[in-house]
Amino acid sequence: MELIKIDYLQIGVAASKLLTVSNLSINSGQKIGLIGNNGAGKTTLMRILAQEKLTDSFTVKGRVSSNCNFAYVSQLLDAGDKSGGQREKLALNKAVTQLKNMPNGLLLLDEPTSNLDITQQQWLIKLINKSKIACLIISHDQNFLNKVCDSIWYIQNKEVHNFSGTYEEFRSFNEDQRKRAETTYEQKKKHLEQLKRSYNLHFNKARTFSHNKKGLSSSDWRSKSMGKQKTANNVIRASKNLASRINKEKAEIKKPQMHHAITLKNGNNAITDLSISPKSKALRLEKQQVNAYGQELFSITQEANLTYSSKVVLTGQNGVGKTVFLKKIKNRQLTGFYNSKLKIGYFNQNIVTSQTDKTLLDSLFATSIFDDSSTMQVLGDLHLRQYGRHKISDLSGGQLVCFNLAKILTGQYNLLLLDEPTNFLDIASVNALAEFVTAYPFAMILVSHDQAFIKQLEAVKWQIKDRCLITSASQKKRSRKSNDNELELLKFKLDQLMLDSQTSISEIKRVKKQIQNLQ
Template identity: 25%
Template sequence: MLSINNLSYFIGGRALYENASLHIKPKDKIGLVGLNGTGKSTLLKIINGDYQPTSGEVQKAKDCTIGFLNQDMLSYQSEDPILEVALEAFKETLALQAEIDRVLKQMETDYSDAVIDKLAKLQDRFEANEGYTVKAKAEEILEGIGFNTADLMRPLKTFSGGWRMRVMLAKLLLEKPSLLMLDEPTNHLDLPSIQWVENYLKNYDGAVVVVSHDQEFLDNCIDTTVEVSHGTLTTYSGNYSFYKEEKKERMEIQQNAYENQQQMIKQTEKFIERFRAKATKSNQVQSRVKALERLDRVNEVVDDNISVNFKFKFSQKSGRDVVTLDHVSKSYGDLKILANTSARIERGDKIALIGANGKGKSTLLRIIGGGEKIDGKVSHGHNVIKSFYAQHQLEALNVDNEILQEMVQAGSGKTETELRGVLGCFLFSNEDVFKKIKVLSGGEKSRVALAKTLISEANFLLLDEPTNHLDMQSVNILIQAMEQYEGTFITVSHDRHFIKGVANKIWYLENHQIKEYLGTYDEYIYWKSQIKEEESPTNFTQKEKKEQKKKRTNTELDEAKRELKKKGQFLADVEDRILKLEERKSTLEKEMSDADVYSDADKLEKINQKYQVIKADLLKLNQSWESLVEEISTLEETIS
């Protein structure tokens, strides 16, 4: 569908990409990963045509359409309600609707056969475009990513940048391009919305390329990982967890090859040095010199996974009770956040406060920190020293300070050597510590602000979305820091990988009350799934089945029938492709068993490469076939 061939892209004298290649097939779900600054977002812009490569080419099929969600869309403004903005995805269908309305108006005075025939053709095209369901689809997606029904008619300009980005995402999902490219789509989504997008992308008909620092998100919605590193693109045929394991194995093999080669090089160099002056050995010496010059050098492995050791110092340990909330209520006008709720934080608690946006998580964090007026009482325990991290702390950094200077002014009393050690843990080493705050990226500023929070000697931390703007490496460093932290903390986060790594207790807000689960995030998710399963009616009596069937509308049944027909056609296409691949696989197996082939190593290797590709394609197609059969079975039950 789309091929990147021998791509090179230079910024100044630096090669961001050099002879990089990638092939994107229909239905591929690709996660683009790598350290910040390696060029992930740049690659998406090259594919989209925003940037032109220095050399190489990007080729795409004629019928390939591209939809691109990027951070530049944050600035988009409109007076239109968000539902209408999302519906712009159906330009042709909306134009048909407008034309139908015009013809219906004309028919008030003109009943000619030509006008009636025109209306019939327009309505046929409108129905073929599923025009009667576009509004329902737009509402479903907007509500799926977090908007309330009442929000749908609010003008786009009345929403913050993050919420406007959600509208742009909804519009792209409705357009259904054959290649959907998403640059950090989870940055502005809460946990329920992230999970909704995951499920949507897993079942998306086209190809997807996504850049994200959310490891759990990548695990749940991609089947291929492409690493951007040292100007190249390396493909791993699995999700992010598979990539980590596979990369570890490849690195071990590469390191062994490097060490073996280095040993051989040293032995050869010793031989050259020893016999360079001897005429009887001159031919052998020259032969070895040329061999070294021709040698394809194996690079030493550079491990991007950093293990850090934080030394937290508390001037005093807090009492057993850190914070007590007693019959707390909080409202903003008619908007109720908390209602007569109580809770307690004890020393050693590592709490993740989770849930949908708008429920009051950040407000609760500020209440605990003493920054909100409330009804009720919030008490802080004996010797509690708190430190609060939130996004606004990035703005509190003195932009004219150097990084090290900013850390010194934090007033922790640590020496320059100790501060350099902390900054090294947060990826600021050597001369980096003398960079001005104003030249740092958003992620780098976040790391500085987090470092300041962690050196404060506080025994109680309040962290509001600490992983925002951090890449995967930085998130993993923060997890290690929080694992080594012996104090108490509560964090608001939508990053499940981070929550899993640090939390021993889960808080969530329900019916304006603080609810608590005493366990890890994985245990909490399992507990919630069990409750949902128990509450879900799975066995109906015959009478109940009839009642359920009566409640379905004709529209829903028609939609299910159309979907069944589409899935059936797709299943037939998949079966045809499987049959052709099986025949091709059988042919290759016969070729490999031929004596002339298996005695020729090069020929055998080429055929084996084709064979492995076909095996992988067959595996994916058979998985698609199984999924389709299940979906068709479910649709048939719905219709019956």
């Protein structure tokens, strides 16, 4: 059954076009993911479908037919005494319960995973997949989209398009389109070069007909050339036609957008000055308890080491102390060794940049360790390039968050602490950030629940679990301790078997082999 039908919807903001939806519908049981860059109009479209009133700066033309009972969970939930993840989970539970006994249910969700940890995300995936309620979901979480959606609405060139299939299938389709566009561009470029060579040949040949031959008077030359005039006219005409084709194809050829990984400028003094010897540790944390708000959050049970170029992803459920851990490292409040050359940059979405009349570009270039082109690419990846000449004091809240991230990423630091850097980023920016993290020359600890993002990183995994910080070293120690215990038990078992006259030779051999494998 058709729950929502959109007939040529046109959305404008501040007298300019924001979004066009030609002809789309949502049917019973469908699970649709709505994706697009930040600012493309996703939330505005969802608010229209949720029948919310927009401000006077928006204009809406077209028709939306609705035949459903819907529940809308917006991205910005009211603050309270609960954490973001708890508030999100309560709102989602309430929306599903509200629609459970209603016919033609439709769930409208705007970034439902942004405050959820990995366990809560798994809960939501299971909830949506078990439910028969139709869903339209705005999300930048690629793992989540792939596990719950059977269709994708994607915004491209200010239009909403439909793709029938999973998010992974959409990615493959998108990648194929990108490769085709690049191949077509290269073919057109090659053809254009051939046309230019042909034009030059014709042009030079045409010039020979217009020049007087050496040693001949003009009248003699004209009389001798009468028979060739027709050929000359054909060459000149062909030359003009080629020029016209070249101009036409030049106007039509369009280079597809290509993304290149951030490259570091050779010999950049800022980078050299921040380098730490590969033989030195950037940070070494001793065994200790991590406390906050008058209570113990977790323990560091094994010395935690960070080399000068380590990339670490820190995971754990909401509330276990990940943000506290980063803040204590930033303020050097944990007992341990901090390299004398260590300069720490800390990104937290709640940090507000001081209001200043400096432009975004002036502020970034003043502190960036990268060359100008790399710094500009970071801006482009975070969709800030067009605001480069804007004053920082004029940036919106979302833009300010992205500016803070750009400022930290490019700043003069050699240890970055990033707390949920992907929360306000769209899919293209998340993928670009993954590339940046991989190529970054110094140490980094980042907190993230975005599993697709984590999967892209070549990073060591740390986890806060069961009130302990589990690093790769502590994990190995736990594994060794477990192996030692098992080995002792098997040796004891072998002794018992050897004393028992009823034991078969094959049983003794089996236990001996287990002991050898563990040793």
